[in-house]
Amino acid sequence: MSLPETESLPVAVPPRSWLRRRVFDPFLDLLKAGLSPEKLALTVALGVAFGLVPTFGITTVVSAVVALRLRLNVAAMQLAAHLMSAFQLMLLIPFLRAGATIMGEGHRVDNLTVASIRHLIDHEGWAAAGRLLWRAELGALLLWVLAAVPLVALLYFILRAVFRRVLAKQGAALAEAAPEGI
Numbered sequence: 001m002s003l004p005e006t007e008s009l010p011v012a013v014p015p016r017s018w019l020r021r022r023v024f025d026p027f028l029d030l031l032k033a034g035l036s037p038e039k040l041a042l043t044v045a046l047g048v049a050f051g052l053v054p055t056f057g058i059t060t061v062v063s064a065v066v067a068l069r070l071r072l073n074v075a076a077m078q079l080a081a082h083l084m085s086a087f088q089l090m091l092l093i094p095f096l097r098a099g100a101t102i103m104g105e106g107h108r109v110d111n112l113t114v115a116s117i118r119h120l121i122d123h124e125g126w127a128a129a130g131r132l133l134w135r136a137e138l139g140a141l142l143l144w145v146l147a148a149v150p151l152v153a154l155l156y157f158i159l160r161a162v163f164r165r166v167l168a169k170q171g172a173a174l175a176e177a178a179p180e181g182i
Contacts, residue, residue, distance in 0.1 A: 041159035
């Protein structure tokens with residue numbers, strides 16, 4: 001009577017987290033696909049900056065146009081930009097308040113809320129609310145531009161180093177895994 005051969009069971013790989021699957025792996029796949037660390041760093045840095053723009057509805061269009069114009073990866077820039085949505089929402093009111101202050105309307109937006117905007121519309125009309133928000137938005141965009149330039153530069157240099165290190169580590173792992181005869 002012969003004993004059945006025991007099959008070796010594959011080692012269970014722990015499940016990858018949502019963050020790993022949805023954020024890190026797509027960027028690593030781009031590095032594996034041949035996108036240079038410099039281009040990927042610029043793509044992510046610009047995507048982060050466009051994701052923080054204090055105006056709703058323009059993130060997708062602006063980031064796509066810039067990515068196409070600079071010949072960067074559109075999907076990676078969109079991913080980086082849209083990952084910033086929560087931060088964009090958190091920074092919107094502070095940007096609007098600061099923007100209104102530099103545009104000379106700071107006293108009117110000290111306590112900017114939906115109720116205060118309704119009060120303004122009820123007492124001064126839609127035109128007054130539009131002027132206030134327009135000036136606040138214009139100032140917010142000016143502040144965003146001033147903040148985005150150093151942010152992109154800083155992120156670019158940091159991410160470029162990180163992506164170079166990741167690419168080197170991947171290259172070393174591939175060289176180690178390759179058979180000696182090849």
